[in-house]
Amino acid sequence: MTYSIVAADHEKRLWGVAVASKAMCVGAHVPWGDAGVGVLATQAWHDLRYGSEGLELLREGRSAASALQHLTHGDPDAPNRQLGLIDAAGRAVSYTGSLCLPWAGGMSGEHYCVQGNLLAGAQVVEAMAETWETLDDLPFVPRLARALVAGDEAGGDRRGRQSAAIRVWRMDPTSRRDAVDTVADIRVDDAELPVHQLARMLPKLWLEYGLPDEAAALPLTGETRTRVATTLGVAADADVQAALEGRANELNLESRLLDGRIDPTVLDVLESGEDAVLERAADRIPAGFWPA
Numbered sequence: 001m002t003y004s005i006v007a008a009d010h011e012k013r014l015w016g017v018a019v020a021s022k023a024m025c026v027g028a029h030v031p032w033g034d035a036g037v038g039v040l041a042t043q044a045w046h047d048l049r050y051g052s053e054g055l056e057l058l059r060e061g062r063s064a065a066s067a068l069q070h071l072t073h074g075d076p077d078a079p080n081r082q083l084g085l086i087d088a089a090g091r092a093v094s095y096t097g098s099l100c101l102p103w104a105g106g107m108s109g110e111h112y113c114v115q116g117n118l119l120a121g122a123q124v125v126e127a128m129a130e131t132w133e134t135l136d137d138l139p140f141v142p143r144l145a146r147a148l149v150a151g152d153e154a155g156g157d158r159r160g161r162q163s164a165a166i167r168v169w170r171m172d173p174t175s176r177r178d179a180v181d182t183v184a185d186i187r188v189d190d191a192e193l194p195v196h197q198l199a200r201m202l203p204k205l206w207l208e209y210g211l212p213d214e215a216a217a218l219p220l221t222g223e224t225r226t227r228v229a230t231t232l233g234v235a236a237d238a239d240v241q242a243a244l245e246g247r248a249n250e251l252n253l254e255s256r257l258l259d260g261r262i263d264p265t266v267l268d269v270l271e272s273g274e275d276a277v278l279e280r281a282a283d284r285i286p287a288g289f290w291p292a
Contacts, residue, residue, distance in 0.1 A: 001101070001157060002026060002043040003116030005128050005147045006084040006092065008171070009140045010111065014183060015039040015086060016168030018144035020195050022118075022157040027165025027187035035173040035181035038064070038087045044100045044117045045080035054085060064093045072097075082106070084113040088171075103158075109133060114147075120155025127154035141168055141184050145199045152195040163187070164194035203281040207274070208252040212263035220244070220260050228262060231270040 004019035017031035019041060032051035033039035038058035042050040050071050057067035064087040072078040072095065079097035084106065086092045094106030094113035106115030107125055112132055114125040131150035135143050144166050152161070168184040186201060188194040218224045220240060229236045232243045241260065248254050248266060251274070256263040269277050 001118045001159065002030060002046075002082075003114070003119055003124055003128070003151050003156060004030060004041040004043060004084060005112060005114045005132060005144060005151075006039055006041050006086055007112035007132060007140075007144060007147075008039070008086050008090050008092075009143075010090055010171070012140050013171040014140045014168055015171055016140070016144060016166060016184070017041045017084075018148040018164075018166045019043070020148055020152060020156060020161070020164040022159040022162045024163055025187070025189045026163040027167065027185075027189070031165060031167040033167060033169040034059070035170045036088065038067075038085065039169065040083065040085040041115070042081070042083055043115070044082035044097065044104070045077060047075075047077070047081060050081070050083060054083075058085075058087050063087050063089070064091045068093050068095050082115050082117055084108075084115045086111065086113070114151075116151070116157075118158055120158045124151045124154045124156060127151055141166060141186075141205075142202055144168070145202060148195050149199055156195070161192065161194055163189050163191070164198045166198065203278045206281060207265070207269070207278060209255055210265070212256040212258050213265065214258065214261075216264050217258050217261040218264065218267065220262055224262065224267075228267065228270065 001023055002021035006017050008015035019026050019030045030041050030043050032055055034055050037055055040054050054067055057070055064085040079099040081097045082100055083095045090111045092108045092113040094108045094115045096104050096106050100117040103119045103121050104117035107129055114128045116125055127150040128147045132147045135146055165187040170181045170183055173181055188197045191197050225240055226236050229240050232247055234243045248257050253266050256266050
């Protein structure tokens with residue numbers, strides 16, 4: 001009773017799942033992934049073991065097709081299930097059991113697959129696939145969101161709307177202490193328009209989790225230092241860097257901090273306020289939205 005896209009971006013080294021359903025908390029059980037392993041969506045009469053066991057099969061080095069065959073073989077309820085997988089090599093497969101409630105089906109392309117059941121029609125997955133392929137210049141997370149919106153606007157789940165989610169993992173595990181392998185975990189668990197609400201969250205997520213624009217960063221000296229000190233309400237000869245760090249932490253902008261310089265977006269938030277910055281950012285989420 002769900003539609004989803006499972007996709008990978010090998011240039012940005014990210015993979016993830018975007019999903020929506022007329023059921024609560026779809027993000028709690030459909031998307032599964034792991035850095036260095038693969039990503040999948042288990043849905044319809046979903047089996048959570050397909051998630052954990054599917055990742056384990058991919059971890060063993062199986063292809064997406066081999067993992068799919070292993071999961072469904074001998075499962076008496078496989079005809080009621082639906083699954084989309086991408087393995088470490090980027091191979092994508094989509095499976096729809098013969099007893100899934102109509103309309104049910106899926107399709108796959110280069111490094112992505114889309115699938116759904118209890119849909120308004122085949123146009124839902126077709127719209128998602130077309131949007132994904134067309135918007136290849138977008139950052140990964142907004143691209144997933146746009147594909148999900150396209151599915152919703154094509155009819156989505158024929159029973160209605162309730163929840164949506166996007167989960168994204170790095171392809172390559174990181175050992176950095178200041179980074180995690182889950183890049184994004186965004187959920188709307190119970191809402192009237194969950195897919196559109198999810199998409200509207202993206203500018204704020206970009207603002208709070210984006211990286212600084214080091215090329216455009218301003219030295220924290222001279223006129224810029226005075227501007228920042230005035231905005232923070234401290235004397236120009238005070239420790240402006242320490243005051244800036246304290247305020248950035250309060251505003252959830254710590255990921256944009258630089259030593260001895262200030263990111264233009266941080267300065268904009270200090271001087272204009274978060275609401276104004278978000279309004280300007282809504283239609284121009286930058287290429288550095290999510291770090292690879």
